Amino acid sequence: MRWALVRVCLAVTVMVVVAFAVPLGLVVKEMASDRAFSNAERQAAAIGPTLSITTDREQLSRAMLSTDAGLAGRMALHIPADDEASELEIGRGRAVHDELDAIRELGRSGILKVLGGSALLAPIALDSGTISIVEVYVPDADVTNGVTTAWIVLAGVGIALVVGSVAVADRLGVRLTQPAERLAGAAHELGEGMLGVRVPEDGPTELRQAAAAFNSMADQVVQLLANERELAADLSHRLRTPLTVLRLNAASDTARRQAPRTGTPPSSGQGAEQSTRVTRPLPGRHRWPACGAFSSAAPAHPSALPYGAAAGVCRGA
Template identity: 45%
Template sequence: MVAIAFLIPLGLVVQQLAEDRAVADAERIAAAVVAVLVVRPDQAAVNTAVTTISGDAEGRVAVHNSPSVQMGTGRARTAEIDQADDGSEMLTVDVDGGKALLAPARLSDGTVAVVEVFVPEDELNKGVALAWFTLFALAVGLVAASVWVGDRLAHKVVGAAKSFAQAARSLNDGQLGVRVQPGGPLELMEAGQAFNSMAERVLALIKAERELVADLSHRLRTPLTALRLDAEPITGPAGERVRRSINNLEVEVDQLIRSARQPPANTGEITKVGADGLPVGARCDASEIVRERMVFWSAVAGDQGRTCKRVGATLPAPVPVSRADLAAALDAILGNVFRYTPQGTPIEVAVTRRDGWVAVRVDDGGPGIPDPEAAMQRGVSNKGSTGLGLDIARRLAAGVNGAVNIGRSRFGGASVVVLLPDVEAPPRPTSRFGLVGRLSREPGRRRGRHQGVPR
């Protein structure tokens, strides 16, 4: 646009220069004819002067008001000729086909003759078309060059921005090894360098945290060893149960140490998703996990005089989580029940599979929880615990697009429902929260008014 705005006035200047050049040439011819008329007002002398000045001037020169010289056919009007006759300077007027230059010539006998020189339109515009074409071609070239340069600059900026955004998405997906190649404008280069520094800092923090977890987990070996020695003298089913629990705890601690000592994922690997939209990898049978864990918890419930009932869990219920994770989540929920409800409180654990979802429900007859929202927050507890029990179940469900719902059980206590996708029947496109009531209860059993009682 700047180039066009500059070239248009330039073209008008070129046109004006061509017109001025043609008028100046006419003034030169008129001056020569006037000089001859003043000195020698003779027809032959004027003809000779016109022929000498310019070969194409014969048909363009006319002489008015001279009795001795008759030349050419005038194009100017009578009033314009009379106006030039009364003046002392040349006069330029518009006529058909161009312009006419009128120059007065005072003869020796006192009369005033008027010399008319016709300037045709093509003389006025001579070279203008070529100049406009050249300027137009120059404008097109400038515009094309500016578009190309702008496109290259924009491509560089956009490419750097896209690379930066892709790296941010990759880091968000867990690719801790992703880095940005700084490029583009100075601001984007600085942002890329800051991103790389941030990624390095995140990797260092995760590494330090994992090392701390490994160290803390390793410290648990000493009290576990002492606990095992103390449990050796215990005989009977109780002693066997205690030793089995210690073995399970040692396995979990070993797994925690191994996981913590693995380097952070910096190879760019992310969780793969199958055609059903569920993570590819870990799979387990929720019914099998419930049956397995209920063997342990039923024994503990018997010691405390609790009724511990299992509903369902007879048919396979495949879910896209690992055995250890689901078992840990179920143990966390049941552990809360045993820890925060009085002895003798009934417990019921059920597994339901329907509409593409698997629900694992834990009901109790305890007093419930006074602050539901705080109980679902990580690290928050009003019972003196770590506040991580329900968060373990929540994060497990959230990792596979599931949910944890807390309501009122038929015993009057809390009802915790962990909703997980069914591996073999992907969930239908509907709200998973609306399915909780249907999945967490047996068909036909009416449920009391829902209360959000997070635990």
Template identity: 45%
Template sequence: MCALVALAFLVPLGLTLREEVRDAALADAARRGALVTGALAVSTDPAAVRRAVLASGDDPAIRPVVHGLGDAEPVGRAPESDLDRARTEQRSIIAAVDGGLVRLDPVVLDDRIAVVETFVPDARLREGGDRTWWLLAGVAVALVGAAVIVVDRVATRTVDATAGLVGAAIAVGDGDLGVRVEPGGPRELVEAGYAFNRMADRLVAARTDERELVADLSHRLRTPLTVLRLDAEGLDSDDTGVGTFSAAELDRRRTIRRIRQAIVTLEGEVDVLIKTTRKAVTRETGPAECDVSEVVRERMVFWAALAGDQNRPYQVIGAQLRVPAPVPRAELAAALDAVIGNVFRYTPQGTAFEVAVSRRDGYVAIRVDDAGPGIADPDRALRRGASDQGSTGLGLDIAKRVAVQANGSVSIDRARLGGASVVMLLADPGATPRQVSRFGLVGRMAREVREQQGTRWPRRRS
């Protein structure tokens, strides 16, 4: 294909150059003939004409020949028929003769018409032609070679990029989701490479989301397991090695022992399941809304029974009126169970706690306080998978993720009761948007200056 393109370009160029050489040779012949025709127009003296002929060129073979002056006719190359045609038509003509071309220029004298014959040999017509064709052939070979090299390089890049993309696709199909490709080659393959990387990233995100969902669902199982374990601890002793018991009492104590062992085993399995699937972050698939007060009242019905069994004083504040929040009901319930479950799990029996709901400044606050020992390192407690109590460390992270999903946050502080205070802030969907003041930046800068100086500007009151 490259050779055809080179030929299609160079062959017309060679023919054009050949025509230019031929035209240049004929133009030189016209110039030499014009010297003689000019001399004839001035004088027909043979001596003057001879001087003009000698001045037209150094090569006698190509000097002009004048026909029709009346003297002895010179020997020329043009046949008589061409001479008569030039006289009859009274215009310059070019005729082919042996060894080249002749240019015949008629000159009208007083009583006759003379013809100036100028010969152009074939060597002049093809001067430099062979060299030109060889040069063009070399150019054609160079172009074809360069095209072959460029096409080979481009094809190599394309093949390498395609092979890399195929290898990465096979690796992803085999389960290696960490493989990525370096986009290269033509634009289409580059786009395919970026699309492949985006697809692989989404596959990783989808798989980690599924794992995290399993971890969160497993963590939800810890709440009823905690209740079962606490209830099992409140049962009678399961010791059957000391004392004498009836068959019924012995069977009852063995049943209690099996229940406790099953709960411990189940808690261990849930912990293993959470620890193996807790490395990613899930994303809520769609917007939702629930009533915070209703969720708090519903979950406190569950926890109140367990609080009564453990003699834990508790109080619910602010859960009478409807308070909307932009989170799914099940997610908020799971977050609330995770926070309250930590109170039951990490504080002694009889420790008081308090759940409060408030709404102000565009946020809904859910506060869970306890009278326990508190949390020594709040920042570490909020990090996913980090725990100083030997647990999975997902409880507060579930609450934090729900709060972030609602454009809020989670904070830990010292509670009024003396223990830990966990506050979940959720954006209030019913709050009125604040009007932005165009003097807000100026006022804020002035306030910062006053705080740095430790003084306030006096303000007169009317």
């Protein structure tokens, strides 16, 4: 359950990070591009006041050099010919004439893809009624400036979130699984006969309820076993007295059955033993008890005769 919780938390966190990091990375890239082209538009607009005053090459060159793009050689001016002057090109241009004419007809700024980057073309109206074009070159490095760093930061934040969520999920899993493991271990110990085992009632509500139910069950098992032991002891005690009575009755019955053979009813087992000893004949001869007559013949044993008959035999001898 612990690792299942960790996997679930990991999957959810990764989905959340991807859902936020990917769009945010695209937004960062778009913001970097907008920043680069906005800077190019500001530098192109800085030439507008000079173009509205003069079209002199030297003055326009000095105005271009006052900008960052002009100093870097990324700005160009395209002034068309009119009745008083011929066409004027200042700086290194990267756009072709057809593209310049399209921007003049469109009447608003445009961005063209050129070799190694992009070109911002900004139209500016002159006093003569013609439209000049200010071209600012924006390399790809400026368009993606800071994007890689931002993506690395986003990736690091995402990884940190994933690792942190996994760590938190692991701690939560330990908190959830430890009571369950204790409950399972206590159940095994109770099954092995350790009746004194109990489970501490901690953890989530469900596990606390399960621990309380287990402890109650263990108490009931102990109570039932104690009741069974008491019942077994009581049953043994109850059976001991009737068995003793039966044994005494059996001995008494045996003595009563042997009493007619001796002439004196015995009162105990010793009387029965004595009667048996008196009626035992001597070896080689037969002597009747209570008389001194001996005979080599073997008459019937007096025990086979009634009590009075045996006495008469002795008197007759």
